[in-house]
Amino acid sequence: MQKRIPIISNIVDLIFPNLCPACLSEQPLHNHFVCLNCLSDLPFTHHYQNTLENELAMAFWGRLPLSGAASILYFSKDGKAKQLLQRIKYEGRRDIGIETGKIMGHYLKQSSMIENIDLIIPVPLHPRKKAKRGFNQCDLLAQGLSETTGIPTDFNAIIRSRNNPSQTSLSRENRFHNSQSLFKVTNPEKVNGKSILLIDDVITTGATLESCGRELLEAGCANLYISTLACGELI
Numbered sequence: 001m002q003k004r005i006p007i008i009s010n011i012v013d014l015i016f017p018n019l020c021p022a023c024l025s026e027q028p029l030h031n032h033f034v035c036l037n038c039l040s041d042l043p044f045t046h047h048y049q050n051t052l053e054n055e056l057a058m059a060f061w062g063r064l065p066l067s068g069a070a071s072i073l074y075f076s077k078d079g080k081a082k083q084l085l086q087r088i089k090y091e092g093r094r095d096i097g098i099e100t101g102k103i104m105g106h107y108l109k110q111s112s113m114i115e116n117i118d119l120i121i122p123v124p125l126h127p128r129k130k131a132k133r134g135f136n137q138c139d140l141l142a143q144g145l146s147e148t149t150g151i152p153t154d155f156n157a158i159i160r161s162r163n164n165p166s167q168t169s170l171s172r173e174n175r176f177h178n179s180q181s182l183f184k185v186t187n188p189e190k191v192n193g194k195s196i197l198l199i200d201d202v203i204t205t206g207a208t209l210e211s212c213g214r215e216l217l218e219a220g221c222a223n224l225y226i227s228t229l230a231c232g233e234l235i
């Protein structure tokens with residue numbers, strides 16, 4: 001099987017020329033995951049500079065006890081964070097997912113919270129959705145983050161027990177109830193006493209992260225941290 005890998009990557013190169021994933025231009029990438037124009041133009045949040053008091057951390061005040069939180073980019077309707085996520089999720093660009101995870105790691109390594117973390121856990125997709133897409137984009141982000149920081153990842157510690165219906169049509173209160181018990185910790189020993197970094201691609205209402213985080217805390221997680229690639233308007 002191993003001998004086939006170079007052939008496969010050549011085919012991938014043919015199908016997907018080396019375009020910048022954020023602006024789709026043929027700008028040289030210079031070993032970065034996006035071109036230099038995009039790198040200087042990406043909407044960075046700088047949350048990593050204060051992981052206790054930023055928009056993401058504050059969005060969970062009174063909802064979930066977090067030891068720290070940081071998004072890397074701001075998400076907007078026509079923004080570059082959305083374009084990156086579309087490349088990963090809908091064009092199946094796993095390579096961009098992993099590279100983006102490495103960028104998350106690059107910024108989180110500059111935060112005070114990273115040295116406390118024992119384990120990285122990506123928010124799981126429902127198995128049916130994962131089977132349809134072929135992968136969970138949060139797994140790719142976690143993989144890249146793990147490669148950069150050296151912190152291990154567990155992809156099976158928590159599973160999604162059911163799909164949540166579209167949340168946009170629900171009131172905030174109903175969203176809260178709707179998100180209850182979406183997740184199940186498979187083996188509490190894996191998370192008991194650990195400081196865990198929970199990873200999601202983008203946060204909108206926070207209901208999914210809240211539900212997943214609560215399950216981890218109830219299973220004995222000692223300190224819970226959250227990081228997302230992108231965040232919309234939260235407060």
Ligand SMILES: [Zn+2]
Pocket residue numbers: 020021022023024025027034035036037038039
């Ligand atoms: Zn670009």
